[in-house]
Amino acid sequence: MLPDRETLRGIAARMQGAAGRMRLPFRGRIWRGPDGSWQGAGSGSSIDFQDHRAYLPGDDPRHIDWAAYARSGHYTMKLYREEVSPAVELVLDVSASMFVAPGKAARVLELFYFSLESARQSGASVRCHLLRGEESARWPVEAALGGDGWDALPWRKTGPVLPWRQGSLRVLISDLLFPGAPGPWLAGLAASRGTGIVFSPFADAEADPDWAGNIEFSDCESGRTRVQVVSPALLERYRTAWRRHFALWEDECRRHRVVLAQVGEEPDFLESLQRQALPRGAVEMAA
Amino acid sequence: MKSLLFSNxxxxxxxxxxxxxxxxxxxxxxxxRVRASTLFLLEQLAPESAQGRRFERLRNSATLWLQLLAVALFAWLLAGPRWLRPDSAQRVVFVLDSSASVSAFADEARKAVAEKSAALATAAARTEWTLVESLPARKTLFSGTDRAAMLAALDHWHPDGPAHDPEPALRATLGLVRGRGAVVFVTDHGGPVPAGAVVLAVGSPIENVGFTGLQTDGDTWRVLVRNSGQLAVRRTWKINGREQGTLELAPGGMCELRGIFPPGTDRLTLELDADRFALDDSLPMVRPQPKRIGIIRDPGTSFDAFFEKFTGTVADRLPDRRDIVLARYDPFLPKLPEGNAVVVVEQPLEPGKLLAGSIVAENHPLVAGLNWQQLLVNESFSIAPRDSDDRLVSQGDRPLLLLRHNAKGRALLVNFDLRHSNAAQIPAFLLTLHRFVESVRAGLPDIEVLNAETGQSLADGSRAPDAPGFFDLPAVRGAAHFADGREADFSNASSADGVTGTVAALQLQNSEQDFFSPLWTLLLLATCAASWAAVRERKATKFMQNSAPLSCIFHTLI
Incomplete structure (x- = not known):
């Protein structure tokens, strides 16, 4: 399924640098979670002024604006913005189609480790999940960074809704190449006031194949074979079907307020992100 | 305008x-084979699996067109395009073998000449055609620039001559061509020809059975039949169209037919079943009636015994006619007989010593080719020669044989005494006497009836016809039959084509190289390079896995 530990570590190390140039889109959103450095939903103890309001019994007297009391004789509370650490749920689809071509497999792992490093460097609370059809498994972050233990995880049947944390950022890395309807999956991503991002890596040979003539197709997941004469007309219809498949996903993503970014295997990683993910808001430039 | 031709x-x-x-x-x-992640998309498009075919539809690819262009350019360069010079001219002489054996392949020869002349015509802008036969005596069949007329003139070619050496005719025509054209010897067998000439042989070994000789003796006739082929054969034979029997001949075997002329019948025609060589399949013959000659001897001479003996050796004599007189010359009564005569000097006295000096024979038909060096003659009286005499043989200043013309004929004067010479024992003298008698016989006004071989020279200077049949000439009547066993034997017949190479050589001689050849070569190299690059552009491993072995070989080659 996944490559060996050294390969994974190498990619992880490379993505540390990439996460310094770009990151997941934490900015401009209201997060919930433990204390951190990102704008939270409530008031807190940061130095960013948020609002004034009348004192209510039980309020912390340390936050009474004494200057305002001197001017008005009323107790007025001075509120500051809360700063939290976002919760990030990172889901990696590890079905065989994700690794059907070397270029695509590399891009899949780059996206995973980029997202992981980006969340870590932003101080987010990260959880990694591996997804295999209807089953999922939690992959500890430290193990994921070390490329260890992925082959001995306890898999559980979870369906499209994983045990998300409330208000978390859910990052799904999947090629979306399965015949089912996208709705349940996207609804799962957006559940519990979550924010969904889907990175969909693809290989050029999938989007624009050079098939012609007699071809014996072998399904990379089921091993099923099919002999097909591919004419230019059939090839053109296939390309149309590919575009229609992702157009359908895109429509569904818009409906569920999930960001979808297709990331090709070419060119290099940062340039791909800049071209294909940045305009869609799936990533942002690091400060 | 320049014409395009190809040297290869x-x-x-x-x-x-x-x-x-x-x-x-x-x-x-x-x-x-493809490992796919989107098979579900394909299955939605084509629910039914289409089984593969051995041959897939041709793909319109740059590689394909580049390779086709490379093959076309390669073929073009290999064919050697050249441009014929508009001022080029050549002379082509077809020397047609006049031998009778070629008649069996006359149609093939005509076709070959038509075909090869068409090829030769492409070798120069203007061609002068000449059609001659290999027998120098035969007239030129055609000379001109119209090839169609030359081919039409082939109908006048009738190969019925004897076996002969074609070299004189070939050498004569080589002088006409002088290196600017070709001399083609059209025959039925290969063989050496002079340098500069080429052979166009159209023969092949064929089976042949035919008459090969005739002998008549009075009313009887004998004929030889020969099987020149390699197989045993059976043939029926006929006389004047009436079947007489069947012959069975082993390979190379012969048999003899004999018969008599029925009373009242002077002409017969023997026939065999027809085969491809027709000249020897029929044999016309006549009951021979030779021209007879009368020889009278002077009585009471010293040479009676010699004269009688000689007269006995002359065939077909008439006892009571005086066509030739055998007489003596008496020095004391010097008188020569009128008309045709053989006169011998009679020495009344003892002869002198042997004559000295070298013996010289003139170039005269009566003595041509004879050896006189053994002749010994003693000194004797002699007949005084005249300026009008033909000196046939002389020793020193002494004429030994003279031919004197008189009002009624000719006299052969033997200017020495036979008794004092060894002339009666040497062949040259006796042959001269016989030649004289035969020349007189030929001059007789009678008509001779004889059987001759085709083309045979006859005594009156005429020739028998070249084709078998009866003939009726002013002085001779008879039948001509084919009897040349060499021409009837086809075991050495073969085919050969020396023209094709000559055409190529003449084309090179009369043309210039295509100006654009270097450009085509560069284009070919560029096409190969582009094809190679196009192939390299594909993923090499994928290509090698998916391509058929032939394709791999091809691409490896280019």
């Missing part, structure tokens, strides 16, 4: 590479 038309065989390339491209992706 066989180079166009390279165009077979085009179907080969197409076949390779048809087979190219026959066994391609």
């Amino acid at each position: 038309p066989a180079g166009f065989w390279a165009l077979l590479g085009i179907p080969a390339v197409l076949l390779i491209h048809f087979l190219q992706r026959e066994s391609r």
Whole structure:
């Protein structure tokens, strides 16, 4: 399924640098979670002024604006913005189609480790999940960074809704190449006031194949074979079907307020992100 | 305007590479296997699996067109395009073998001449055609620039002559050509020809059975039949169209037929079942009636015994006619007989010593080719020669044999005494006497009836016809039959074509190289390089896995 530990570590190390140039889109959103450095939903103890309001019994007297009391004789509370650490749920689809071509497999792992490093460097609370059809498994972050233990995880049947944390950022890395309807999956991503991002890596040979003539197709997941004469007309219809498949996903993503970014295997990683993910808001430039 | 020709038309065989390339491209992706992640998309488009075919539809690819262009350019360069010079001229002489054996292949020869002349015509802008036979005595059949007329003149070629050496005719025509054209000897067998000439042989070993000789003796006739082929054969034979029997002949075997002329019948025609060589399949013959000659001897001479003996050796004599007189010359009564005579000097006295000096014979038909050096003659009286005499043989200043013309004929004067000479014992003297008698016989006004071989020279200077049949000439009547066993034997017949190479040589001589040849070569190299680059552009491993073996070989080659 996944490559060996050294390969994974190498990619992880490379993505540390990439996460310094770009990151997941934490900015401009209201997060919930433990204390951190990102704008939270409530008031807190940061130095960013948020609002004034009348004192209510039980309020912390340390936050009474004494200057305002001197001017008005009323107790007025001075509120500051809360700063939290976002919760990030990172889901990696590890079905065989994700690794059907070397270029695509590399891009899949780059996206995973980029997202992981980006969340870590932003101080987010990260959880990694591996997804295999209807089953999922939690992959500890430290193990994921070390490329260890992925082959001995306890898999559980979870369906499209994983045990998300409330208000978390859910990052799904999947090629979306399965015949089912996208709705349940996207609804799962957006559940519990979550924010969904889907990175969909693809290989050029999938989007624009050079098939012609007699071809014996072998399904990379089921091993099923099919002999097909591919004419230019059939090839053109296939390309149309590919575009229609992702157009359908895109429509569904818009409906569920999930960001979808297709990331090709070419060119290099940062340039791909800049071209294909940045305009869609799936990533942002690091400060 | 310049004409285009090809120095190596066989180079166009390279165009077979085009179907080969197409076949390779048809087979190219026959066994391609793909590991796919989007099979569900494909299954939605084509729910039914279409089974693969051995040959897939041709793909319109740059590689295909580059390879086809490369093959076409290669074939073009291999064919050697050249441009004929508009001022080029040549002379082509076809020397047609007049031998009778070629008649068995006359149609093949005409076709070959038509075909090869068409090829030769492409070798120069203007061609002068000449058609001659290999027998120098025969007239030129055609000379001109119209090839169609030359081919029509082939109908006047009737190969019925005897076996002969074609070299004189070939050498004469080589002088006409002088290196600016070709001399083609059209025959039925190969063989050496003078340098500069080429052989166009159209023969092949064939079976032949035919008459090969005739002998008549009074009313009886004998005929030989020969099987010149390699197989045993059976033939029926006929006389004047009536079947007489069947002959069975082993390979190379002969048999004799004999018969008599029925009373009242002077002409017969023997026939055999027809085969491809027709000249010896019929044999016309006549009951021979030789021309007879009367020889009278002077009585009471010293040479009676010699005269009688000689007269006995002359055939077909008439006892009571005086066509030739055998007489003596008496020096004391010097008188020569009128008309045709053989006169011998009679020495009344003892002869002198042997004559000295070298013996010289003139170039005269009566003594030509005879050896007189053994002749010994003693000194004797002599007949005084006249200026009008033909000196046939002399020793020193002394004429030994003279031919004197008189009002009624000719006299052969033997100017020495036979008794004092060894002339009666040497062949040259006796042959001279016989030649004289035969020349007199030929001059007789009677008509001779004889059987002759085709083309045979007859005594009156005429020739028998070249084709078998009866003939009726002013002085001779008779039948001519074919009897040349060499021409009837086809075991050495063969075919050969020396013209094709000559055409190529003449084309080179009369043309100049295509100006654009270097450009085509560069284009070919560029096409090969582009094709190679196009192939390299594909993923090499994928290509090698998916391509058929033939395709791999092709691409490895280019």
